[in-house]
Amino acid sequence: MTDTLTPIPPEHPLRGRVTPPGSKSITNRALLLAALARGTSRLSGALKSDDTRYMADALRAMGVAIEEPDATSFVVTGDGQLRAPAKPLFLGNAGTATRFLAAAAALVDGEVVVDGDAHMRKRPIMPLVTALRSLGVEAVTDTGCPPVKIVGRGALPAGRVEIDGGLSSQYVSALLMAAACGDGLIEIALTGDQIGARGYIDLTLAAMKAFGAEAEQASFSLWRVKPTGYRAADFLVEPDASAATYLWAAEILTGGAIDLGVPANAFTQPDARAYDVIAKFPHLPDSIDGSQMQDAIPTLAVLAAFNEKPVRFTGIANLRVKECDRVSALSQGLSRIRPGLGSEEGDDLIVASDPALAGQTLPASIDTHADHRIAMSFALAGLKIRGVAIEDPGCVAKTYPDYWKALSSLGVKYEEEAR
Known part of the structure; x- marks a missing residue:
């Protein structure tokens, strides 16, 4: 059983076709x-x-x-x-x-x-x-x-x-x-x-x-x-828009081109509205209201780490009663990468963005809290920063069993540590 999975930042843009699982x-x-x-x-x-x-x-x-x-x-x-x-x-x-x-x-x-x-x-x-x-x-x-x-x-x-x-x-x-x-x-x-x-x-x-x-x-x-x-x-059943957010973010983070087989405007699920936000990277808005695209917030929060300026996420109190307290898990995980990168104010999450994080080696073990979305979103940080280790990577089986294979098909390699 793999205990941790550490993505190795690819030296090339991620290109290819990945079909997200059904919603x-x-x-x-x-x-x-x-x-x-x-x-x-x-x-x-x-x-x-x-x-x-x-x-x-x-x-x-x-x-x-x-x-x-x-x-x-x-x-x-x-x-x-x-x-x-x-x-x-x-x-x-x-x-x-x-x-x-x-x-x-x-x-x-x-x-x-x-x-x-x-x-x-x-x-x-x-x-x-x-x-x-x-x-x-x-x-x-x-x-x-x-x-x-x-x-x-x-x-x-x-x-x-x-x-x-x-x-x-x-x-x-x-x-x-x-x-x-x-x-x-x-x-x-x-x-x-x-x-x-x-x-x-x-x-x-x-x-x-x-x-x-x-x-x-x-x-x-x-x-x-x-x-x-x-x-x-x-x-x-249409493809899963929440799963698509990781691939949209991976594409823009690496300057790649990932074909999902379905255009973003064809999704009827609320999380698809994250596509328009992701498209603004590295100039994400100063404040992002996550109330109507809750499962996309982990993706956007990790993406925000590399934004040109800090981002505040509001309307996300409900994330505290998901598979884990995602507001806390995101704040903690970001701050393991660099102290103070993530912080909480009330139920808001503040990401102290820094584009210079990309290309650095910053060893960080990410506690996923057995939450699939924490695991999949922090894998995105591992596309730009060397040393981001995802604990309990198998928890992605909750909604996207082939997630690691999907990234691998685009050329992402991993370092694995087994129990």
């Missing part, structure tokens, strides 16, 4: 909706990673037939009903799977326990639990985080439910998808006007529509979902 966010939505549909759905271009395997295995445990004919396809066959699993659903540190299945468990006639690893057990889920309770669903958590016990009655009760989406849009998406299998019309209303990464709600609504649901956005903070259920469909 994790869309794959897990499509898997759940196909499982709730009657008939057989074929998902192509899908992501096969730790997060999507947790989702697929959980759905299998709830009585759904899922086949995997090739590396990017799922064939999902269901009868429109999920069953109570024989044991708790273990979902690792997969936030989408955990939140989505906690709401979907209300559609089961029986008890479901949704659980995860030690990291997932620190990630909040109380806003979703509170919303389910308000609809009359029995939902119990002792800590405000997983594990969560849900006792379903075969359908989500009709009515109006209010949800606090300030911490995560996943709570709203979870309710929206379950609501199409309700006893009647369900209204979902935000308790305030704050919602993390709102663009993911659009992904959810588009996926629901593809599987036959009818959901109307009545206002900025109100959705109405009809009890249509879902019908089977063939569904194409």
